[in-house]
Amino acid sequence: MTNLFFDQLKSNSNVFVQGAAATPNELLKKLTLESDQIGRINLYHIHTEGSPAYLGSPQEKNFYVKSLFVGSNLRKKINFDQFDFIPCFLSEIPALFRKNIIPLDAALVQVSPPDKNGYCSLGTSLDVVKGAVDSAKSIYAQINPQVPRVHGDTFIHISRFAKYIEVNVPLPQAETHELTKEELQIGKNIADLIEDGSTLQLGIGAVPEAVLLSLNHKKNLGLHSELLTEKIIPLIKNGVINNSKKVVHPGRSVATFLNGTQELFDFVDDNPSIVLYEASYVNSPLVIMRNPQVVAINSAVEIDVTGQVCADSVGSRIISGVGGQMDFLRAAAISDGGKPIIAVTSRAKNGMSRITAQLKNGAGVVTTRSHVHYVVTEYGSVNLVGRSISERAKMLVSIAHPDDRENLNRQIFEIFKIKTN
Numbered sequence: 384m385t386n387l388f389f390d391q392l393k394s395n396s397n398v399f400v401q402g403a404a405a406t407p408n409e410l411l412k413k414l415t416l417e418s419d420q421i422g423r424i425n426l427y428h429i430h431t432e433g434s435p436a437y438l439g440s441p442q443e444k445n446f447y448v449k450s451l452f453v454g455s456n457l458r459k460k461i462n463f464d465q466f467d468f469i470p471c472f473l474s475e476i477p478a479l480f481r482k483n484i485i486p487l488d489a490a491l492v493q494v495s496p497p498d499k500n501g502y503c504s505l506g507t508s509l510d511v512v513k514g515a516v517d518s519a520k521s522i523y524a525q526i527n528p529q530v531p532r533v534h535g536d537t538f539i540h541i542s543r544f545a546k547y548i549e550v551n552v553p554l555p556q557a558e559t560h561e562l563t564k565e566e567l568q569i570g571k572n573i574a575d576l577i578e579d580g581s582t583l584q585l586g587i588g589a590v591p592e593a594v595l596l597s598l599n600h601k602k603n604l605g606l607h608s609e610l611l612t613e614k615i616i617p618l619i620k621n622g623v624i625n626n627s628k629k630v631v632h633p634g635r636s637v638a639t640f641l642n643g644t645q646e647l648f649d650f651v652d653d654n655p656s657i658v659l660y661e662a663s664y665v666n667s668p669l670v671i672m673r674n675p676q677v678v679a680i681n682s683a684v685e686i687d688v689t690g691q692v693c694a695d696s697v698g699s700r701i702i703s704g705v706g707g708q709m710d711f712l713r714a715a716a717i718s719d720g721g722k723p724i725i726a727v728t729s730r731a732k733n734g735m736s737r738i739t740a741q742l743k744n745g746a747g748v749v750t751t752r753s754h755v756h757y758v759v760t761e762y763g764s765v766n767l768v769g770r771s772i773s774e775r776a777k778m779l780v781s782i783a784h785p786d787d788r789e790n791l792n793r794q795i796f797e798i799f800k801i802k803t804n
Contacts, residue, residue, distance in 0.1 A: 481518050503541055595614040
């Protein structure tokens with residue numbers, strides 16, 4: 384054991400892994416190779432990018448993953464045994480580590496090279512990482528000159544690392560895709576709801592990206608968001624996003640992690656207008672609501688006609704996580720002039736309606752019907768605040784795909800005895 388790189392680990396150790404674009408895949412390769420000598424390793428992380436070395440390897444049997452937000456590389460692996468899921472708000476994860484609810488033996492991170500004072504940047508993902516490195520008994524680092532030095536609360540001194548390796552590898556980049564005409568129309572529909580001076584939060588997915596493409600005519604927008612992608616860059620460069628009306632960190636775009644392409648990584652490197660802070664702060668409704676006209680834009684897997692939103696599963700099959708949707712929607716609701724928005728294409732890729740009479744069996748409710756305000760599809764927008772169940776059903780049917788409305792009306796009558804047409 385003394386010759387191992389991970390010499391502080393023993394069987395049944397709890398190991399945190401930094402996620403998203405900051406996933407330390409070279410460290411994971413080394414951990415995979417040493418795992419037969421270590422024994423069982425319990426991994427905790429939000430979604431990771433790239434292909435973790437242990438997946439599909441002979442050593443996969445040594446790893447037990449409890450994901451706090453499931454990424455595409457683990458979706459097919461979730462079996463609630465070796466690969467499991469912990470439902471939780473992203474904002475509450477740092478406290479799980481700090482309060483020893485999930486005690487950590489080690490944290491694996493990817494950082495920039497140290498500056499002249501020995502400080503490295505945690506780069507593109509601060510999210511829940513700060514809570515992990517503050518709590519873990521040992522920190523193992525992957526120092527990479529391709530990690531951008533991002534401003535905010537991202538810095539950690541090299542002396543805090545039990546061991547580190549030096550690599551020079553590109554960061555995992557998010558896949559780019561062409562937006563559909565439905566997604567682009569939703570972007571336009573949402574843009575119509577956004578007023579000058581609003582503070583934006585944009586969730587994960589194509590629809591929030593489509594919104595950014597429809598904002599060139601707006602003025603004095605701000606960003607206080609869980610996630611930032613490269614789609615913000617043109618809006619910052621042309622002055623549409625200038626953060627001039629924000630109360631919290633005016634003049635700066637605030638996020639808790641970044642995910643995108645090399646264009647984004649280059650843009651945020653040593654850019655003082657972009658700052659990252661821990662999710663417990665960025666995603667706190669008490670912090671978010673201080674900004675004016677918060678517009679929170681999040682997507683869903685499906686929404687039933689009473690307003691219940693499933694965003695983390697397809698039926699009982701977990702595909703993502705709770706994340707920050709509820710925190711931002713609630714904050715937008717109580718922000719002065721705020722607008723919480725759930726945006727979905729009327730149909731999924733398989734042709735099934737995303738607006739349903741009832742959620743699928745086993746589906747998780749991420750956002751309750753009492754928290755839902757605006758719902759937007761390519762067929763328009765409705766505001767469910769103050770509306771009864773029967774009124775909500777009629778309104779949501781009106782923005783479903785036209786070919787699905789007759790069947791929805793029939794199901795709603797069979798289940799609720801509500802006549803919606």
